[in-house]
Amino acid sequence: MAIVEQYRVAVLWVAAVVLLAVGALAGAGAAYWVTASHYRPIVDAKTRAAEASASILASCRTTSSTLEGQVGQQNLALADLRLAAEKRAKEAEPIQQQAAKAAGEDYQAANRLQQERTGGDPAAAAAAIIDKELGL
Template structure:
């Protein structure tokens, strides 16, 4: 007699059912793990897409800021050039007035530049 025949058929059916139920529980558990993993991957993908979009926006803003800074630098250089020209023109204009004032002081005091300066400084200081 075969040793497998010693076990009744209902025991074999019960063992087969238990194995089937165990396998089904394992499949259900793996499906839950798969769903969790898919959700995690989807969330990570959404975050990655949001980060890439933010990065693109920041790159655009940095480009705009760089253009604005370049414009401001150029405007500063232009103002500086205009200021130099105006300063030189004012210096030339003031030089004529300065020389005239020196001549007047020298004529008034007697021609000595040092004496003229001493007199003017003394008057300013109240001496």
């Protein structure tokens, strides 16, 4: 009978351990369910916010790369304009020198006209001076 009593105590201990294990599992399951039901809406909201931020970031990167391309095109256009302006300035330099020579002669003639003193009607005097210069 002592052996039966020992088995009975062993079975009770095994039953107690099994009940404790089942209780621990049930408690862990309940704790998980409570925690998940509490934090799931928060996690979902944060996930949606992260997805929205990722979408905005992708849009910003696309816009940034587009703008970088446009800036590169503008820089090329500005370089072309600068070269064209330099070319026009080089081509215009001899023409400007010729114009300055021609204008110098005209300025000298105008100064001579102003230095001559004539009396009488200013209009008649101006006409006479111009006729003289033109050789009429």
